[in-house]
Amino acid sequence: MRPNRLRASLDANEPTISTHILSTWPTLVELIGDAGHYDYVEFTAEYAPFTMSDLDNLGRALELKNMAGMIKIEQTQYTHQAMRAIGSGFQSVLFADLRSVADAEACVAAVRAETPGTRGRLGVGMRRDVGTVLEGGSPAYVNALNDVVIAVMIEKREAVEDLENILSVKGIEMIQFGGSDYSMSMGLTGQRAHPDIKNAERKTIETSLKMGLHPRVELADIKDAAPYLEMGVKHYCIGWDVRILYSWWKANGEGMHAMLAEANKGDKRKTAALASRAGVAAGTY
Numbered sequence: 369m370r371p372n373r374l375r376a377s378l379d380a381n382e383p384t385i386s387t388h389i390l391s392t393w394p395t396l397v398e399l400i401g402d403a404g405h406y407d408y409v410e411f412t413a414e415y416a417p418f419t420m421s422d423l424d425n426l427g428r429a430l431e432l433k434n435m436a437g438m439i440k441i442e443q444t445q446y447t448h449q450a451m452r453a454i455g456s457g458f459q460s461v462l463f464a465d466l467r468s469v470a471d472a473e474a475c476v477a478a479v480r481a482e483t484p485g486t487r488g489r490l491g492v493g494m495r496r497d498v499g500t501v502l503e504g505g506s507p508a509y510v511n512a513l514n515d516v517v518i519a520v521m522i523e524k525r526e527a528v529e530d531l532e533n534i535l536s537v538k539g540i541e542m543i544q545f546g547g548s549d550y551s552m553s554m555g556l557t558g559q560r561a562h563p564d565i566k567n568a569e570r571k572t573i574e575t576s577l578k579m580g581l582h583p584r585v586e587l588a589d590i591k592d593a594a595p596y597l598e599m600g601v602k603h604y605c606i607g608w609d610v611r612i613l614y615s616w617w618k619a620n621g622e623g624m625h626a627m628l629a630e631a632n633k634g635d636k637r638k639t640a641a642l643a644s645r646a647g648v649a650a651g652t653y
Contacts, residue, residue, distance in 0.1 A: 369503060369512040372459040374408050374436035378517060378541060378582055383602035386438065388412050389609045390588075392422035394429035396609060401433025408436035410605055414451065414464055420452055425597035427457025427496055438462055438519065443471070447489065450478040455495025460517035462544070467526040469533050475518055481510040487539075488513065517541055519584065522572045523549035531572065535579050542603065543576040544584045545569045573599050 377384050384407040392411075400406050411418075411426055414633050417467075430437040437458040443465035450461045463475040473487070480488025481528040490513060492505035503509055518539050523546025527534055535543065547560040547569060557563050576583040577600055584603040585596045590613060593604065 369497070369508045370431060370457070370459075372436060372512070372515045372517070373434065373436070374460050374517050375408055375515045381602075384408065384604075386410050386603075386605040387607050387609075388605060390416040391609050392416070392418050392426060394425045397426060397429035397435070397437075398433055401429075401575050406435065408438055408460065408567075409436040410440060410462065410610070411453075411458070412440045413453075414440045414442045419458075423453055423456035423458070424496055430457055435625065436460055436517075437498070440464060446474055446478045451490060451493075452495075453637070454479060454490075454513070455493050455497050457496050459512075459515070460519060460542075462519040462521065462542075464521045464546075465524065465549075466520050466522065466526045466534060468530065469537060472520065472534045472537040472540060475520060476537060479513060479516045479518060481513045482568060483510055486510075486514065519544060521546045521549070523547075523553070525550070525553040528568045528572065531575050532579070535576060535581060540576065540581070542582045542584050543572060545572040573601060 371595050374384065378545040386408045387400060387407055388410045389400075390412050397409055400409055409430065411423075417517055426437060434539065437453075438460035439449065439453040439458045440462040441453070442595075443463070446463060449464075453461065460481055461475075463471075463478075466475070468471055471644070477487055477489045479490065480486040481490050482488050492509070494500055494504050497512065498506070498509050519542035520540055521544050522528060522531065522534070523612045528550065534540075545568070547557075547565055551557055551559050551562065554564060556565060559565060573585075582603055583601050584605060585593075585601050587593055587604055587606045588608075590604075590606055596604075
């Protein structure tokens with residue numbers, strides 16, 4: 369079974385850096401690996417179209433570059449998508465939409481083996497993670513499932529209200545506050561900077577640290593990291609492939625358009641000057 373790089377970092381209390389992708393093109397994973405600064409890649413499947421074969425191909429790319437993979441999944445798909453992603457080679461699952469202790473327990477059950485003491489629901493598999501037929505049902509398979517890193521989104525009003533009980537569920541390790549969903553659940557849609565939203569975020573981070581867990585923060589720009597570093601956050605997921613592309617296309621498209629407009633003005637001035645000189649010459653001929 370392949371070692372879980374993210375698990376090793378958490379066990380050693382080392383910081384981690386990741387980035388998001390919504391594209392299933394495995395070459396992006398290879399490029400992220402070649403960049404040399406990322407411990408794992410999050411495939412944000414909650415928002416992206418994909419097939420089971422896409423998960424296998426992403427798993428191959430992660431193995432090629434010796435990175436862990438995290439998949440973010442929505443609540444109605446917990447068991448199926450977690451099982452298939454782990455089978456494809458992903459070694460961490462980020463569960464969205466938690467509201468209760470029961471939801472948290474369902475997250476743990478979705479990734480652990482169904483064997484005494486694990487409270488899991490996964491049986492023997494014949495997928496990529498076990499070499500299809502080489503290690504299915506072995507002790508190493510059970511151990512690998514126990515090593516899968518379980519991350520959860522705290523993004524609903526009920527989850528913040530019952531935070532300590534949810535985070536007390538054995539198996540949960542990484543915690544991420546979701547300001548967009550939380551603001552919506554509070555009737556403050558889009559107001560991520562509202563004091564109530566920022567207070568809930570701080571509560572989530574501080575409670576996670578107090579309980580010995582690992583808060584994780586998403587950043588669109590690393591210049592926003594300072595307050596989280598001061599709070600003691602060590603785990604960051606920076607950037608989204610789609611946002612990076614959009615920002616580049618927008619900024620450079622606008623810039624090129626402005627350059628062409630200015631050049632066109634210059635051409636018009638040159639044309640007018642030439643026409644004026646031609647008129648003068650014609651009048652004095």
